[in-house]
Amino acid sequence: MEKFLDIRDLNVEFKSDRGTVKAVNHVSFHINKGETIGLVGETGAGKTTTALSIMKLVPGPHGKIKSGEVLFEGEDLLKKSEKDMRKIRGGKISMIFQDPMTSLNPVVTVGDQIAEVIKLHNEKKSRQEMKEKAKQMLELVGIPASRYGDYPHQFSGGMKQRVVIAIALACNPELLIADEPTTALDVTIQAQVLELMAKLKKELNTSMILITHDLGVVAGECDHVAIMYAGEIVEYGSLKDIYKETKHPYTIGLFRSIPNVDKKDTRLIPIPGLMPDPANLPKGCYFAPRCQNKLPECDTCHPETLEVSPGHFVKCLRVQKEVESHG
Amino acid sequence: MAEILRVEHLKKYFKTPAGLLHAVDDVSFSIEKGKTLGVVGESGCGKSTLGRTILHLLDSTDGKIYFEGQDITNVTKSQLKELRRNMQIIFQDPFSSLNPRMCVSEIIQEPLEIYKAYSDKKEMLRRVAELMNTVGLAPSLAGSYPHELDGGRRQRIGVARALAMNPKFIVCDEPVSALDVSIQAQILNLMQDLQEELGLTYVFITHNLSVVKHISDDILVMYLGKVVEYSSGEALFEHQYHPYTKALLAAIAIPDIDRQNERILLKGEISSPVNPRPGCRFAPRCEYCTAICRKKAPVMEEIVPGHFVACHHVRKINGMSEEK
Numbered sequence: 001m002e003k004f005l006d007i008r009d010l011n012v013e014f015k016s017d018r019g020t021v022k023a024v025n026h027v028s029f030h031i032n033k034g035e036t037i038g039l040v041g042e043t044g045a046g047k048t049t050t051a052l053s054i055m056k057l058v059p060g061p062h063g064k065i066k067s068g069e070v071l072f073e074g075e076d077l078l079k080k081s082e083k084d085m086r087k088i089r090g091g092k093i094s095m096i097f098q099d100p101m102t103s104l105n106p107v108v109t110v111g112d113q114i115a116e117v118i119k120l121h122n123e124k125k126s127r128q129e130m131k132e133k134a135k136q137m138l139e140l141v142g143i144p145a146s147r148y149g150d151y152p153h154q155f156s157g158g159m160k161q162r163v164v165i166a167i168a169l170a171c172n173p174e175l176l177i178a179d180e181p182t183t184a185l186d187v188t189i190q191a192q193v194l195e196l197m198a199k200l201k202k203e204l205n206t207s208m209i210l211i212t213h214d215l216g217v218v219a220g221e222c223d224h225v226a227i228m229y230a231g232e233i234v235e236y237g238s239l240k241d242i243y244k245e246t247k248h249p250y251t252i253g254l255f256r257s258i259p260n261v262d263k264k265d266t267r268l269i270p271i272p273g274l275m276p277d278p279a280n281l282p283k284g285c286y287f288a289p290r291c292q293n294k295l296p297e298c299d300t301c302h303p304e305t306l307e308v309s310p311g312h313f314v315k316c317l318r319v320q321k322e323v324e325s326h327g
Numbered sequence: 328m329a330e331i332l333r334v335e336h337l338k339k340y341f342k343t344p345a346g347l348l349h350a351v352d353d354v355s356f357s358i359e360k361g362k363t364l365g366v367v368g369e370s371g372c373g374k375s376t377l378g379r380t381i382l383h384l385l386d387s388t389d390g391k392i393y394f395e396g397q398d399i400t401n402v403t404k405s406q407l408k409e410l411r412r413n414m415q416i417i418f419q420d421p422f423s424s425l426n427p428r429m430c431v432s433e434i435i436q437e438p439l440e441i442y443k444a445y446s447d448k449k450e451m452l453r454r455v456a457e458l459m460n461t462v463g464l465a466p467s468l469a470g471s472y473p474h475e476l477d478g479g480r481r482q483r484i485g486v487a488r489a490l491a492m493n494p495k496f497i498v499c500d501e502p503v504s505a506l507d508v509s510i511q512a513q514i515l516n517l518m519q520d521l522q523e524e525l526g527l528t529y530v531f532i533t534h535n536l537s538v539v540k541h542i543s544d545d546i547l548v549m550y551l552g553k554v555v556e557y558s559s560g561e562a563l564f565e566h567q568y569h570p571y572t573k574a575l576l577a578a579i580a581i582p583d584i585d586r587q588n589e590r591i592l593l594k595g596e597i598s599s600p601v602n603p604r605p606g607c608r609f610a611p612r613c614e615y616c617t618a619i620c621r622k623k624a625p626v627m628e629e630i631v632p633g634h635f636v637a638c639h640h641v642r643k644i645n646g647m648s649e650e651k
Contacts, residue, residue, distance in 0.1 A: 042507035043478075156596050157370075186369035186534065188593050191578040195592060213507065216580025220587055243584045257512035258582055259541035261564065267519070268541070270512030274477060 010068035041228035100160035111148030158189035237312035337390035365543030419501035421481035479510035
């Protein structure tokens with residue numbers, strides 16, 4: 001399979017009063033055609049910033065992509081002009097934002113909002129054709145076409161998110177970036193939306209980056225998983241690597257923090273402490289201050305990424321040592 | 328064990344321009360001292376309104392509330408103030424439930440001042456320090472303002488404030504929903520420890536089913552203001568009788584690749600609680616719905632000992648013999 005999107009050594013910084021905030025540090029991963037990769041991490045881990053960098057949407061003037069490459073179909077998106085990027089956004093690559101309540105324009109009907117994307121990317125189409133296509137998109141996401149002229153406030157949260165999905169898919173994108181698409185929704189509606197996304201993805205053979213903090217959603221939807229912590233990918237691998245051969249102490253800690261619905265565990269095992277201040281990252285491993293299994297050198301030496309088995313990457317000195325001692 | 332709170336046929340309707348909004352409609356339950364009742368349901372099902380009505384933050388429309396055997400449905404303002412010593416609340420959003428212009432110690436101190444609990448200022452500050460220690464806030468944070476702290480720490484302030492007057496009963500309204508999982512686990516553990524140490528009774532309101540399973544002794548499942556299923560937590564996760572509960576539990580995304588749920592997709596969405604149609608509230612989305620479901624509201628029935636379900640077809644759906 002070809003590497004469809006290839007991100008190499010991406011670094012993003014924000015300037016603030018407190019100094020330089022390193023939001024994304026040396027992030028590299030790739031996606032093959034038709035695959036879904038899950039980007040998992042807690043608030044402030046750099047998931048959304050990574051996604052925004054792909055679209056070249058990192059908010060300026062404080063935010064800046066310092067270095068790295070985002071190769072999309074062999075071309076570096078970071079070198080493209082703003083004019084070219086506007087063609088790509090919403091066309092070949094589109095994005096679903098977390099909050100359906102605020103990502104729609106409240107004074108434009110939902111139908112016109114879908115038609116707008118189609119208009120921007122297909123100049124030749126007549127008004128009537130655009131309207132027809134927008135209606136088809138509404139039907140596709142399970143909203144009757146008769147609601148074309150309704151405004152966002154007339155829809156429930158789940159339906160608004162469907163409209164956002166319709167907008168994102170209107171131009172048959174090759175890559176869909178979904179930033180916490182179901183976090184604001186109730187569980188039964190979440191199930192509906194996830195099912196819909198999986199179905200459409202299969203029909204259109206779209207690749208997807210799914211950003212979430214919910215390891216349960218990832219287990220159901222993704223092929224590969226990248227666990228992010230303090231702007232870094234600390235563990236990357238297939239679903240099986242991450243869920244069965246969990247290596248990084250942070251990933252292990254995440255799994256232990258989730259209450260298990262299958263058995264009655266009396267106490268959870270939380271990760272002590274807090275995520276480090278991104279303006280003042282520790283010298284050694286970023287996770288070391290919270291790690292209960294650290295080595296003395298973890299406080300001073302920043303770990304390199306190591307491939308522990310084919311396709312399974314971990315950033316941890318202890319894991320590195322264990323692998324070395326086993327030959 | 329002694330019963331601490333009993334709610335009978337509690338109703339809370341709101342007047343809206345479109346008609347009466349049935350937020351809580353005929354809810355009954357009781358909690359024993361030291362136990363946790365989990366209330367689950369999706370947004371708009373009335374779970375927060377239920378919690379607030381119990382605490383008299385909202386006036387009930389109908390029904391009775393008993394606290395430690397005493398009818399507290401209609402109390403005067405001064406009686407209410409006394410009641411609030413024993414009944415407290417922890418709010419969902421640690422970002423908007425704390426006064427941004429008060430520092431940590433002032434926030435925790437406020438209830439002590441309101442109740443004039445200490446005549447000696449030094450003693451009061453000692454109590455504040457003790458509370459901060461109880462919830463795991465470093466003494467150095469006493470002068471910090473809420474905006475300087477992260478969500479987990481802010482929620483700890485909310486817990487300390489609720490504990491200030493040594494209450495017996497706390498309504499926890501989605502206390503961990505705004506937090507990251509690793510922090511969520513810290514707060515859940517804290518709340519469990521406090522319950523054991525201080526013998527607290529909780530009503531724990533949440534939409535997160537794994538959390539509710541983890542913390543609750545009994546669980547109340549709500550749908551559009553009505554209770555659809557009520558039983559012990561273990562029994563509920565063992566077997567669900569109501570079609571809504573079945574779908575709700577099947578929708579949990581489990582972080583295990585070998586154990587993926589067969590999703591039960593519900594048709595449509597939650598309908599409006601304004602002037603609800605007669606019959607079962609869940610009928611428009613229910614695959615087992617028949618004529619009777621649209622006409623007559625089902626009553627709560629003890630289907631197996633200790634397990635209450637409100638559904639006309641519960642026996643048929645679960646392959647049990649019809650009995651009356």
